[in-house]
Amino acid sequence: xxxxxxxxxxxxxxxxxVEDEPSLLHDLCEELRAAGYEPVGVPDVERAQNLLSQxxxxxxxxxxxxxxxxxxxxxxxxxxxxxxxxxxxxxxTALADREHVLCGKRAGADDYLVKPVDYDMLxxxxxxxxxxxxxxxxxxxxxxxxxxxxxxLQWTNVLDKISHCALVCDAALGVRFANRAAYSLCRxxxxxxxxxxxxxxxxxxxxxxxxxxxxxxxxxDGEAVKIDISSRTGAPRNWQVSMLALGERSAVTPVRDxxxxxxxxxxxxxxxxxxxxxxxxxxxxPTEMQVASLLIDGLTKQEMxxxxxxxxxxxxxxxRNLFSKTDTKRQAELVAMLMSVAWNxxxxxxxxxx
Numbered sequence: 184x185x186x187x188x189x190x191x192x193x194x195x196x197x198x199x200x201v202e203d204e205p206s207l208l209h210d211l212c213e214e215l216r217a218a219g220y221e222p223v224g225v226p227d228v229e230r231a232q233n234l235l236s237q238x239x240x241x242x243x244x245x246x247x248x249x250x251x252x253x254x255x256x257x258x259x260x261x262x263x264x265x266x267x268x269x270x271x272x273x274x275x276t277a278l279a280d281r282e283h284v285l286c287g288k289r290a291g292a293d294d295y296l297v298k299p300v301d302y303d304m305l306x307x308x309x310x311x312x313x314x315x316x317x318x319x320x321x322x323x324x325x326x327x328x329x330x331x332x333x334x335x336l337q338w339t340n341v342l343d344k345i346s347h348c349a350l351v352c353d354a355a356l357g358v359r360f361a362n363r364a365a366y367s368l369c370r371x372x373x374x375x376x377x378x379x380x381x382x383x384x385x386x387x388x389x390x391x392x393x394x395x396x397x398x399x400x401x402x403x404d405g406e407a408v409k410i411d412i413s414s415r416t417g418a419p420r421n422w423q424v425s426m427l428a429l430g431e432r433s434a435v436t437p438v439r440d441x442x443x444x445x446x447x448x449x450x451x452x453x454x455x456x457x458x459x460x461x462x463x464x465x466x467x468x469p470t471e472m473q474v475a476s477l478l479i480d481g482l483t484k485q486e487m488x489x490x491x492x493x494x495x496x497x498x499x500x501x502x503r504n505l506f507s508k509t510d511t512k513r514q515a516e517l518v519a520m521l522m523s524v525a526w527n528x529x530x531x532x533x534x535x536x537x
Contacts, residue, residue: 195219226250227249228254239266243258244275278297347364349364361385405428409423429441467505
């Protein structure tokens, strides 16, 4: 009876096996399947690369000497790529001398086994490596959670000073914090973007949560997204929904524990910025003032380049200056800081000032 390496209810980790000897490939897959893994076997690198466009394995076990590209070449390409560079890679070889083993290690192999395959050693090595990956991922999630909680504490005071709706949401878009303007917006009969229950808990409506651009943003590793949406009840009003990531994002981490700032802006009022206050507070140049205003309006970096008719490098230069002058480090933090000054006394609802 096999023991599932990740627990009885967890999905079986996929192990990609690349071996051109049919009998050995069959035996590898059988041993891995019996041990609770989901093996996928192919005889060459070309077919392995085709598979990697459809699945992400927990680990790759690959022969060194293969027809076409070698296992070393395959591993080198993965290590220099963007999406699969962290996947553990085990090399199999019939060459047992020390130099060949060192060559494989230097090339980036996590493990190196010599044929004939010792299956007990193979399974022990895979289990150990995947356990190590699991510990690193758990540590990363804990760090993200701690960072998120620290940022939330830092931001509540800043966001409460913004005169239009600002919320901090988790990865499922559950609201962790809502500023005073958000509660004011919930009492607005013309708004259908937010709801509040009897316990005073605010929630984003389905038009935002299920929007395809929002879903794509949450599944990726981008820093910001902006969408325009209309209220469905009351007088017609057009809103801009801006989402910015708090803290570090990583597409590699399979389980997300992230936080996002969500700004809801009435498009009819979004250009009413107190430019003079911004310029005075942060000693901004005219061009920096333009960039700051576009950030408040929710434009992406690419849109700012097009609006200002400048290169990405020039926009990045002005953004660096804004980060320095506002003493912020991430785009969400910068936007919130700019909004807290530019919108503090502009169009502030009376109910949100108390």
